[in-house]
Amino acid sequence: xxxxxxxxxxxxxxxxxxxxxxxxxxxxxxxxxxxxxxxxxxxxxxxxxxxxxxxxxxxxxxxxxxxxxxxxxxxxxxxxxxxxxxxxxxxxxxxxxxxxxxxxxxxxxxxxxxxxxxxxxxxxxxxxxxxxxxxxxxxxxxxxxxxxxxxxxxxxxxxxxxxxxxxxxxxxxxxxxxxxxxxxxxxxxxxxxxxxxxxxxxxxxxxxxxxxxxxxxxxxxxxxxxxxxxxxxxxxxxxxxxxxxxxxxxxxxxxxxxxxxxxxxxxxxxxxxxxxxxxxxxxxxxxxxxxxxxxxxxxxxxxxxxxxxxxxxxxxxxxxxxxxxxxxxxxxxxxxxxxxxxxxxxxxxxxxxxxxxxxxxxxxxxxxxxxxxxxxxxxxxxxxxxxxxxxxxxxxxxxxxxxxxxxxxxxxxxxxxxxxxxxxxxxxxxxxxxxxxxxx
Amino acid sequence: xxxxxxxxxxxxxxxxxxxxxxxxxxxxxxxxxxxxxxxxxxxxxxxxxxxxxxxxxxxxxxxxxxxxxxxxxxxxxxxxxxxxxxxxxxxxxxxxxxxxxxxxxxxxxxxxxxxxxxxxxxxxxxxxxxxxxxxxxxxxxxxxxxxxxxxxxxxxxxxxxxxxxxxxxxxxxxxxx
Numbered sequence: 001x002x003x004x005x006x007x008x009x010x011x012x013x014x015x016x017x018x019x020x021x022x023x024x025x026x027x028x029x030x031x032x033x034x035x036x037x038x039x040x041x042x043x044x045x046x047x048x049x050x051x052x053x054x055x056x057x058x059x060x061x062x063x064x065x066x067x068x069x070x071x072x073x074x075x076x077x078x079x080x081x082x083x084x085x086x087x088x089x090x091x092x093x094x095x096x097x098x099x100x101x102x103x104x105x106x107x108x109x110x111x112x113x114x115x116x117x118x119x120x121x122x123x124x125x126x127x128x129x130x131x132x133x134x135x136x137x138x139x140x141x142x143x144x145x146x147x148x149x150x151x152x153x154x155x156x157x158x159x160x161x162x163x164x165x166x167x168x169x170x171x172x173x174x175x176x177x178x179x180x181x182x183x184x185x186x187x188x189x190x191x192x193x194x195x196x197x198x199x200x201x202x203x204x205x206x207x208x209x210x211x212x213x214x215x216x217x218x219x220x221x222x223x224x225x226x227x228x229x230x231x232x233x234x235x236x237x238x239x240x241x242x243x244x245x246x247x248x249x250x251x252x253x254x255x256x257x258x259x260x261x262x263x264x265x266x267x268x269x270x271x272x273x274x275x276x277x278x279x280x281x282x283x284x285x286x287x288x289x290x291x292x293x294x295x296x297x298x299x300x301x302x303x304x305x306x307x308x309x310x311x312x313x314x315x316x317x318x319x320x321x322x323x324x325x326x327x328x329x330x331x332x333x334x335x336x337x338x339x340x341x342x343x344x345x346x347x348x349x350x351x352x353x354x355x356x357x358x359x360x361x362x363x364x365x366x367x368x369x370x371x372x373x374x375x376x377x378x379x380x381x382x383x384x385x386x387x388x389x390x391x392x393x394x395x396x397x398x399x400x401x402x403x404x405x406x407x408x409x410x411x412x413x414x415x416x417x418x419x420x421x422x423x424x425x426x427x428x429x430x431x432x433x434x435x436x437x438x439x440x
Numbered sequence: 441x442x443x444x445x446x447x448x449x450x451x452x453x454x455x456x457x458x459x460x461x462x463x464x465x466x467x468x469x470x471x472x473x474x475x476x477x478x479x480x481x482x483x484x485x486x487x488x489x490x491x492x493x494x495x496x497x498x499x500x501x502x503x504x505x506x507x508x509x510x511x512x513x514x515x516x517x518x519x520x521x522x523x524x525x526x527x528x529x530x531x532x533x534x535x536x537x538x539x540x541x542x543x544x545x546x547x548x549x550x551x552x553x554x555x556x557x558x559x560x561x562x563x564x565x566x567x568x569x570x571x572x573x574x575x576x577x578x579x580x581x582x583x584x585x586x587x588x589x590x591x592x593x594x595x596x597x598x599x600x601x602x603x604x605x606x607x608x609x610x611x612x613x614x615x616x617x
Contacts, residue, residue: 034608050606051547065607068547068579072604098580 001315002026002077002101006070007041009081010060012367012384013291014041017079020307029073031066033059035375040367047073054377060084063091067098077101077314083379086290087114103314105214105268105289112264113287117159123272123284126260131275131283133199140177146198147176155201156180158187169201204433205275206244207235208282210257211298212270213309215319219261221254222298222306223327229421231344231437236414237421238294239332240301243392243430244276253282258323269295269310293335293384296365300331300388330392332399334418336366336406337380341417348376352410357402361388361395374411382413392430396422539595542588542612544605548579552601560601567593567617574612577605591617 005021006029007014014030018041021028030045035054042048049069052059059065061084070078078095080086080103092107104110113119120130134146136159147154147170156168156179168179180196188194207230211222226242227235245253257272270289274282295306302325309321338347354370366383368374374382385402389395399422406415420440421427427436544550552560552575561573568574573585596613599605 049547050608052607059607064580065547069606071580072547072549 001317002311004029004046004073004075005077005079005103005311006031006066006073006075006100007045007079007081008060008066009079009084009086010036010039010041010367010378011381012365013081013083013293014039015044015367016365017081017307018045020305020311023305024308024311026311029069029075031060031069033377035377038372040369040372049073054375056084056377060378063094066091067094067100070095070098070100075100077103077311079103079311080290082290082293087288089114101314103268103311105266105270109264109266110289113270113289116286119287120284122264123260123287126263128256128260128272128284129282131199131202131285134197136195136197137180140180143176143180143198147173150198150200153201153203154198156183156196156198158183158191158193159195159197160187160191160193202275202277202283204278204435206242206433207273208242208244208253208276209271209273209288209292210254211295211306212257212261212266212272213306213313213319213321214261214266214268214270215313215317216265216267217262218319219258219266220319220321220323220325221258221261222302222304222321222325224250224253225294225297227294228432228434229427229436230434235294235335236437237332237334237418238297239330239392239395240297241327241330245280249280249282268313269306293381294333296363296384296386297331297333300363300386301327301329303328329388329390330395331386331388332392332395333384333386334399334403334422335381335414336383336385336408336418337414338374338382338411339380339414340412341414344414346376346380347412348374348380349411350374351408353407354409355405355407356383357385357405359398359401361398362386362402363388368408382408396428537595537613539613539615540590540592541598541610542574542586542614544577544607544609544611545586546577546579546584547606548577548584548604550599550601550603550605550611551576551578551583552597554583562594562597562612564594564597567591568614586611588612588614590614593617 001024004027007017008031010032018028018030028045030042030048031051032039032042032048033052033054034050036042037050049072051065051069052062078100085091086104087110089107089110092102092104092110095102096107112122124130132150137143137146152173153169153171156170168183170176170179183196184194187196206226206228208224208226210224213220213222223240224242225238225240226244227238229237260272261270269291270287271292272287273285275285276282291307291310299306304321339345340347350373351368351370354368356364356366363386364383368382387395387398387402389398403415403419424440426432554576561575562568568588568591570588570590572588574588575586576583577586578584592614594612595615598610598613605611
């Protein structure tokens, strides 16, 4: 096992990794920008190194500074957390070339999964359903044939696209050609590349993901998470298990995810993300090759420390968890962000008073403390509040109680938004999709 | 979060070194002038905190100028975050240091000489010119020469040869010419 781990991250996830290190008897090295000199991860690590000024490009994304910090402190492994360089295959390669262990999957698999087209191909080859779609559409005839095969509605997407630009939803076949033309024009203008392709449009999908662990030859799927409550692809509330799938569908989903993870020879922890359509069919959308923010709900229902397992697997240990582990009860995580609950504007600044909830079934992962100044340079996540109960009803009651105990003064948070969501009849009934927050 | 931390340090201070338990009262003009003078001193020397106990204790907290690498030395069990950055200096009468600081532009290992047996680039007391090589900071096997940013005289070399330095750490104290 590793002797000393450098955590190339900040905030609650840096603290989370430090805690796993301490539990395992591994020394930890915190890195920080000058804006984070008073941060809790710096305080609680065994060693600390200031790596640069506040902008992430010059600190947490600064590869030479991170490698140099690992060298001067004598760390033997680097944990990337999530965000920053966690899914950067080049960084993973540099880490390994410099003689450190990378606490993540093999860089070539990060690269494979980092590209949407190659990830989709690899998953299709491993028997995972993907959203029915086409390759690049060159002619109107091809588009017509594709629509006949896939069925309406379809969505036109730009291969070079992102952020919704160049995307058109086609509901009516008579408008297919004009929409194709305007999508190409938008793609050309936006990305200097007019290439577009078609996909089946899933109007009211749920976002369901599967936690997987692999040791390079075998793999397990540790249940699913429901992450449909999101805003602009930013998840806000996650739960495990999902109320949207029955046992038969769950067995199928988990078996598929486990087989695909084993098929690509994946090592450490990862997540396969799926869309679930209204007929309860699931389609692979992407794989996250790292620990995720919401790993805590899986930990709650399975009673496992996923960061510890991640480090064991990165050190070359074999999988030791039983493939048929069953979840116990229900867990929900809400992300408490420093943002205005109405217009979602970020709200950095000084926390003048703070109370965090506790009691049975409540876990809080956070890096904030009273009189902490939330810096304006990084993401707005302040705390993750995770509740666990023997069923969803109990978990929701605990969540309501715990949210009522949260006091954060001096800055704005989205706590009131969470209260509105969890008191909404549709949320309570489990009737929601990824557009729930837009309709709220 | 533990209960002990929310109430601020006022209470601690009251019962600190002297143990006076006089009730609070308004300050007279002389005391006000003394407070004003202390505030000016605190500003002049960029102190984070300055408290003078009438029973004889003086406590100053300097603003942090960047600590050493790998010396957080936090007790594992400490549940409380730091109330203020920087080390507390009890009864410090240290004169405030003159000159300007040349700091490390990145994390690495500090070397005073270009090679183990070579003479150091510079010595304390020596005058240096803008652009003159002062030291090497090695990062990722690259030897980066660090140059002086101005003409002046080296008052102090703040890091020992082959020590680790972090971003922003002070390396030299220089009196500007």
